Amino acid sequence: MPRPSQNIENIKQAAQDIYGRLPALRQIVDSYLQVFILQEMFAADQKAPAGPPPERDGFRPDYDLQACRNLLLELGRLDFDGNQALTQSGAKVAASVTSGRLSARELFDTVIARDPAGLEKLAAGLDMDPALLGFWGYHGLRPTLVQAAADLADQADGRQAGQPSGTCPVCGAAPALAALEQDGSRRLYCSFCWSHWRIKRLACPFCEKDSGNAHHYFYDESLPGWRVDFCQGCRRYIKTVDLRKLPRFFYPPLENIASLPLDLKAEQENLHPASTGWMPGMFA
Numbered sequence: 001m002p003r004p005s006q007n008i009e010n011i012k013q014a015a016q017d018i019y020g021r022l023p024a025l026r027q028i029v030d031s032y033l034q035v036f037i038l039q040e041m042f043a044a045d046q047k048a049p050a051g052p053p054p055e056r057d058g059f060r061p062d063y064d065l066q067a068c069r070n071l072l073l074e075l076g077r078l079d080f081d082g083n084q085a086l087t088q089s090g091a092k093v094a095a096s097v098t099s100g101r102l103s104a105r106e107l108f109d110t111v112i113a114r115d116p117a118g119l120e121k122l123a124a125g126l127d128m129d130p131a132l133l134g135f136w137g138y139h140g141l142r143p144t145l146v147q148a149a150a151d152l153a154d155q156a157d158g159r160q161a162g163q164p165s166g167t168c169p170v171c172g173a174a175p176a177l178a179a180l181e182q183d184g185s186r187r188l189y190c191s192f193c194w195s196h197w198r199i200k201r202l203a204c205p206f207c208e209k210d211s212g213n214a215h216h217y218f219y220d221e222s223l224p225g226w227r228v229d230f231c232q233g234c235r236r237y238i239k240t241v242d243l244r245k246l247p248r249f250f251y252p253p254l255e256n257i258a259s260l261p262l263d264l265k266a267e268q269e270n271l272h273p274a275s276t277g278w279m280p281g282m283f284a
């Protein structure tokens with residue numbers, strides 16, 4: 001692992017490379033870059049969580065309430081130049097937590113439980129879009145979730161029998177993207193806890209078919225190294241980056257933003273994302 005400050009430098013350079021190629025993404029990439037930098041700084045100070053590791057059945061990691069609350073407040077006070085939805089909702093969340101109108105613990109517990117009804121209730125009390133409230137709660141927790149998932153993945157002895165390859169073996173969420181690794185193997189990266197797992201190179205990870213039907217793709221020349229893999233059978237797609245061709249440092253959550261134009265293209269092709277459920281990490 002690179003040192004945190006090095007990591008932050010690498011992420012900044014990767015962001016510059018992205019909007020050097022795709023100037024239209026500059027505003028959104030810059031917004032997320034601010035979030036990721038604060039999270040990497042938080043992760044650098046993060047201590048191992050106290051107590052036993054979370055149960056494998058149900059991903060409910062422990063978190064340091066004070067530290068995560070502070071991160072949430074810092075994130076909420078960022079200025080996302082020109083992105084009113086993020087700037088205003090962040091300010092509202094920070095103000096509501098500070099005034100006691102919103103309990104940070106309740107928000108974090110709701111995010112960890114991935115409870116959309118609970119989130120809607122909390123959001124209604126603040127007259128807020130639940131997706132935005134979930135976004136902020138999730139990002140206050142993200143470094144903790146990533147750390148807890150990495151600890152679990154270290155102890156895990158592989159995927160449980162019968163578990164579909166298109167869901168995260170640690171937390172059960174849908175993948176955000178796939179990568180072809182340096183050794184040519186194929187991995188999926190979780191949209192929630194960001195752990196990653198190896199899958200069959202050619203089979204569809206969602207319906208598990210590995211006929212010729214399962215493996216189609218298209219790409220966009222403005223995104224070197226990227227393509228969209230899709231399955232003719234179930235019409236689901238996954239954005240895939242070839243790490244041997246990616247011209248920059250690979251930071252998966254940032255790449256998820258950088259490849260947003262591919263999601264739009266896939267939608268135009270009538271393809272469906274891995275999950276239509278709640279993906280709190282992104283609000284675009």
Ligand SMILES: [Zn+2]
Pocket residue numbers: 149168169170171172173190191192193194195
């Ligand atoms: Zn996961």
Ligand SMILES: [Zn+2]
Pocket residue numbers: 204205206207208209214231232233234235236
């Ligand atoms: Zn399929």
